Amino acid sequence: MxxxxxxxxxxxxxxxxxxxxxxxxxxxxxxxxxxxxxxxxxxxxxxxxxxxxxxxxxxxxxxxxxxxxxxxxxxxxxxxxxxxKPPQPPPKPPMHRVPSNPDVPTNIPKMGGIKQLSQGTSMSGIAVTEDAVNLFYLMRLKATYKWALWQVDDSGQSVVIAAVGDKQSGWADFLAALPDADCRYGVFDFDFTTADGQKLHKMIFLNWAPDSARVKSKMMYASTKDFFKSHLDGLSLEFQASDLDEISEQEVGDAVRALKRG
Known part of the structure; x- marks a missing residue:
């Protein structure tokens, strides 16, 4: 082959x-x-x-x-x-998935960034939509949203926006938006205060793969993650989790503050 x-x-x-x-x-x-x-x-x-x-x-x-x-x-x-074996008929195209958040933005202005959106795909053949990339830079440069989630669409062809959280959203809202039985990519704009009183923030990336997710989903997300991340400049930390207990706000905050000390 x-x-x-x-x-x-x-x-x-x-x-x-x-x-x-x-x-x-x-x-x-x-x-x-x-x-x-x-x-x-x-x-x-x-x-x-x-x-x-x-x-x-x-x-x-x-x-x-x-x-x-x-x-x-x-x-x-x-x-x-x-x-x-006789030829099998081609599978029917999947139905379009309604976004988990009806307020998911569309036609996001081009925000630039260090890297331009490439025309390629990941090793699994999955591309990344322009809106998906622009949303990250809208968060990073304009602080329009506190967090965002991305998903692979039902066709298995593109990474698209799944949900966003407004400026008043917190870590608990972010975790609540994660599905119980499917994977997601997430970015959270994490605020923290240093020991000397400085107020800083870091963009952290989450690769969410719960145990109850289908093997198909886990494989697609695992083989596409690095390709998606290659379009997102400015990430400070990455977390991978299959259970919410692995990414408590305290544990994530400790990791972010340790990064600052280093």
Whole structure:
């Protein structure tokens, strides 16, 4: 298979190393990958048709985009079974998701920033919308919002704005906006006072991946996080959490103040 599928397998391994998926989930994806490699070998020597190979490749990619594919027995019997499998109709496009916050801003003015929004995608093929990037700089440069959340849209193609918190919002409001069973990226403009009385603030990044989130979601967010963050200049700290107890306001505040002392 092509480099993109190998990169997807490596992304899955990274998710395993971060504890976002189980060993069984990774083994299932790896088995699907190895099976596809064997089908590719059969294609190269003319034992199966190109369209049968493409169907098998889609099956592997489906393990990453739509859930873990079931493991199968590798070998010539597996190749023959794949070749005999009739083509499947394409999946129906997902319905548009209504934002979790009806006041999510749109058509945000371009705020610039050190880096310009690239036209590329992450290794998982997910892009970042212009509004998603401009919102961060609106927070950083104009302090228009106290916090924001971003999500991967239902099509699995773009990082978009999910929710925002006004200037009066606090850490508790930020945590309350995190979903119980899905992942999110978040940024909070954290205010604090130093030992010598200085009032400062730091932009902190949160990678939220609760245990109850689907494996599909954890894998997409894990493989897209660094690409999304590459557009956000000015972040001071990153936190990763699967439970709210891991990111109490006290613990986060202590980490921010320790950063200032360093």
């Amino acid at each position: 092509a480099d993109a599928t190998l990169q997807s397998l490596l992304s899955t391994k990274a998710a395993l190393d971060l504890g976002l998926i189980s060993q069984a989930d990774f083994d299932a994806v790896k088995n699907a990958f190895l099976r596809a490699q064997q089908i590719k070998a059969a294609l190269d020597v003319g034992l199966i048709k190109p369209e049968d190979y493409e169907e098998t490749k889609r099956e592997f990619l489906g393990a990453l985009a739509g859930g873990i594919a079931p493991a199968s027995t590798a070998g010539s019997k597996g190749a023959a079974a794949a070749a005999a």
